[in-house]
Amino acid sequence: MSNNLCVVLRDEQVYTSLTAHSLPDVIPFEPVWDPRDDVDCSPEDSKRPLSTCWAYSARPWFPLIPRNPTFDGPIFGCLNHSRFSLLTEVDSNGKYILHHDIREAWVALEQKLLWCLERLGAGLLVPWGTKLPRPPTSFGYQWSHADANLAKKVAIRSWDAFLLIAATCSWHIMTRRCHGSSRSWTSILTDDPNYPIPAEWVLELSRSFVGDLTTSVPRTGVLVSSKYCPWEGQLPMFEKFSIPVWVRFPRNASGGIDASAVDFTLRHYIPSQVAITRVTEPIQWGQPDDNTWGQPDDNTWGQSDNKSQGALGWDVSALGWGQAGGEQPVSDIPEAHADPSFPIPQPHSGQK
Known part of the structure; x- marks a missing residue:
């Protein structure tokens, strides 16, 4: 005891x-x-x-x-929104959709996080046969709605999904560090021969709530x-x-x-x-x-x-x-x- x-x-x-x-x-x-x-x-x-x-x-x-989570860096800065700060616009059909600047930034972030998730999770078993969390896009931030408030509500649901994807990346990093992987998780991302992520981006990722597994990031x-x-x-x-x-x-x-x-x-x-x-x-x-x-x-x-x-x-x-x-x-x-x-x-x- x-x-x-x-x-x-x-x-x-x-x-x-x-x-x-x-x-x-x-x-x-x-x-x-x-x-x-x-x-x-x-x-x-x-x-x-x-x-x-x-x-x-x-x-x-x-x-x-x-x-x-802190959203003041070059990676996650595009998520620095609340329901009150999200902007919407009207599409060609007269429906409300998340502003295109926010959508484009979220799409770029989602692609990078999903790529990291795939590379970091390569060769690792998922407990209990659990499926990996669905991408934020599937929660509707690119959908159009008849109501502007509903468009914002769905965007916040997708915002939550970004944190879930990030936490899954943290889980893969934790697993590799705990099991003594021969390669660091940063090198796995930067040394990929086909789609390497710039070292500067990975360095910022390691300092964020994704790669920082110290007590300075309460979970x-x-x-x-x-x-x-x-x-x-x-x-x-x-x-x-x-x-x-x-x-x-x-x-x-x-x-x-x-x-x-x-x-x-x-x-x-x-x-x-x-x-x-x-x-x-x-x-x-x-x-x-x-x-x-x-x-x-x-x-x-x-x-x-x-x-x-x-x-x-x-x-x-x-x-x-x-x-x-x-x-x-x-x-x-x-x-x-x-x-x-x-x-x-x-x-x-x-x-x-």
Whole structure:
């Protein structure tokens, strides 16, 4: 058992993590994976929100989607748009379509990313027979619509798909680095005899959220049940590169955890009874939910200043990965005793 294991209690369930230090405000719904769900089935309605089921089913690359992607570089600068900044124009049939300047830039970016995806994934197996994510074009940013708002809505859906393609490239890079590939992923792109990508472009790609696999690029992460881990092959890679992984343990009648029912792959996530007791004591003794309890760790999850939109352009509540408030993580490291010479003041008493 690691001393770095963080333990959090919420809704009578225990969550532990070796790679994250805070828990999302709202645990996102994780539907049973179905390959058919990678298609957004939202109707042609400009007022109804987009469905996000297709993104949740895009395993294993969905956990690698950056929380706060930066679109200020020469590669991804063309994606620096929101629904309010997207421009539309009227085509020859009198319908609304995304402005041609944006479309042309997106088409060029899509071609490069898909080419990188093909080259980086050559010879690598896709887990569980999962299909690679569909290209952004298939989500409709080149379609014409009778409603300008619908044209923008569909463009944002395609914008999300760019992040999914980029995350898949990151997954291939991570796989090659983790398995000790004899060739660097950058040389795979620049040394292609038929269609080499300029070294300058690849260098910028390595500095972006695609090639930068350090903790400076917070990722979406994943939550798994302690009874079944579908990420068995990917879990060591996620841990190696500090991708947020939370494991959910249901509590038994005595308030503990039934270790015999834990997936063997996740046994190093089992918390000690001491750690479980420490996270339950504040609730049992009625500790108030103030800033001392539940301080968010912004450095871990990288929450942006824009509170209304997540990495995929959806409202934060849709994914449930906000930072407004959460439980204080508890480590298995023994806690130092307070000095009796300095009594702890009563909450909200104004004393320091």
